[in-house]
Amino acid sequence: MASSSVFSTTLFLSLLFTSFFLPSSASNFHQSTDITWGDGRAQILNNGDLLSLSLDKASGSGFQSRNEYLYGKIDMQIKLVPGNSAGTVTAYYLRSEGSTWDEIDFEFLGNLSGDPYTVHTNVFSQGKGNREQQFHLWFDPTADFHTYSILWNPQRIVFYVDGTPIREFKNMESIGVAFPKNQPMRLQSSLWNADDWATRGGLIKTDWTQAPFTASYRNFNENACIWSSGQSSCGSNSSPAASDKPWYSQELDTDSEGKLKWVQKNYMIYNYCTDVNRFPQGLPPECNGTA
């Protein structure tokens, strides 16, 4: 009797552990992604737990999600190209198709060894972008995996690094700013050479003696409304049940607002909303106050 109760306690604890503490929702790259280009330079490893992209002088490489999303919270752990990565760009973004596409971009611009990566962000709605914000990071993104997330719901787009919001783009349709809301987007990622512009405006060229350059990916989570054959997995209801999709109505609480301000004050290196020389006719409307 004692042994059976020990057994059931152990079983109970192990079930509890499994259901609450393991990152069991991370998807298998074999099932969730397709390699789109790079002729063998993109590889899925460790039974689908790891994906690596590489770049050499002949080509870069890339992959995309099988699913398309119409709203979601997408998380990925990425370990960026280490060492002298100047000239390389690792792009990680959501994008729809067509000439009036929507897009939500993270781009990681490499640098000389010891110099900081630049995290470049942009939001396109109906083909219009020009909304760049750039940041440095508060850690070395090449030493380990870190989580980069895109939250996209009907009210806002938020870029997160390790759960810390670095940028919020609110839905400001009420003042005439288009917001991505009816074109499904797919996750895309690629590693490519951009030494004509990426590092110090193109002054620093890619050092091909360091090739191949490699970036690694794991723990891809797609908490999203999946779009398929013209229908959303969340149904036609405009606000799916909040209990199983907290991201759908997620906003920044006071703590997150504080973190966002901390990042913007200490790590933001470019903000289109303060670039008055670039917009002599006046800053874009979303810049008034909120963007």
Ligand SMILES: *[C@@H]1O[C@H](CO)[C@@H](O)[C@H](O)[C@H]1NC(C)=O
């Ligand atoms: C590279 O390092 C320099 C010097 O710290 C910095 O100004 C720049 O923002 C960094 N990033 C890129 C992509 O050039």
